Amino acid sequence: MPLSPDPYAALRNAAKYVKQFRSKTFVVKLGGAVLTDPRTRKAACEQIALLWAFSIRPVVVHGGGPELDSLCDALHLPIEKVAGRRVTSAPVLDAAKMVLAGKLHTDLLADLQAAGVPAVGLSGVDAGLIKARKRPPVLVTEPGETQGRMVDYGLVGDIESVDTRVVEHLRSADYVPVIAPLSGGQDGAVYNTNADTVAAALAAALHAEKLFFLVEVPGLLKDVSDPSSLISLATLSDLASLEAEGRLTGGMRPKAHAMRHALVGGVGSVHLVSGKQSDALLEEVFTNEGSGTMVVREHPVKHGEAKG
Structure with missing residues (x-):
């Protein structure tokens, strides 16, 4: 006996999004804080597996800040x-190589494999995927400050080009690329590059x-x-206003710049979703209401219309 008038309503609602997004590319960036807890990491991998099972084409990029902090300590x-x-x-770059292309990277690949995803690990150095140059000293103004200061970020790479051939x-062959945020210079140098930027x-x-x-966090x-x-x-x-008001601090500042780059570069929408809330990614993709924040270039979506 059905327990409700339409027990399959949720499935029917999700089906329209499956049809809409079939064969489309989703890039999913997993923050280091999400990856630190094995249970949270496993839950994220299971959600990515479901996207892949529905013929959505995920590409995974991961950070590793907390793990790198621990190793540096x-x-x-x-x-x-x-x-x-x-x-x-x-x-610190040597430590980043150990974390980003080592244990953290391997543990993520193992969890994706366990979830049924045919994942293959790469870094931006592989096949010249991410070409970068050393960032020159830049003027940085912190929130609340009126004067900036020159900052030398060291062996950090500013992306010059992306060669997607190895990913494609x-x-x-139906593999899912999993990419660590290391980049390569034309001279063979290796650079640490912000994972949001990658x-x-x-x-x-x-x-x-x-x-x-x-x-x-739940979103923006x-x-x-x-x-x-x-x-x-x-x-x-809206992002520009929040930044001007000093509401975007810490790691949210590079995310804001990354979101802007993606949207100006033609990405349909960018989403900030909780990596710690159960099934938040699936809720953002397959429901009208979503679970987090959707960022778009302009306001094509009116109140009451679907976020997805």
Whole structure:
């Protein structure tokens, strides 16, 4: 006996999104904080597996900030971040290689494989996927400050080009690329590159339908201390206003720049979704209401219409 007049209503609602997004590219960036807890990481992998099972084409990019901080602590290396971005000395770069292309990367691949995803690990160095140059010293103004200061970020790479051939080759054989945010220079140098920046550049180069950031918070918040102040829909203009008001701090600042780059580069929409809330990614994709924040170039979506 059915327990409701239409027990399959949710399935029917999800089906229209499955049809809409079939064969479309979704770039999913997993934050380091999401990956640190094995249960949270496994749950994220299971959601990505469901997207793949529905013939959505995911590409995964991961960070590793907390794990890298822990390793730097153990190695007695200084941890310095300015405007949400890490200052990377030669020893810190070696630590980043160990984390981003080592244990964290392998554990993520193993969890994806366990969820049924044929994942293949890469870094931006593989086959010249992400070409970069060393970032020159830049002027940085912190929120609340009126004067900026020159910051040398060290061995950090600014992306010059993205060559997606190796990614497309893997995807043509139905593999799911999983990419660590290391980039390569023309001279063979290796650079640490912000994972949000890598995800946005890849999403634009792959003409992705959507770019997802799985983060610790529910989404973009008007008040960072109040999880109930979620902004469900925002535009590039809204992002600029929040940044000007000093509401985007820490790691949200590079995310804002990454979102802007992705949307200007042709990505359909960018989503900030909780990586710790059960099935938040699936809710954002397959329901009208969503679970987090959808960011678009302009306001094509009116109140009461679907976010997806």
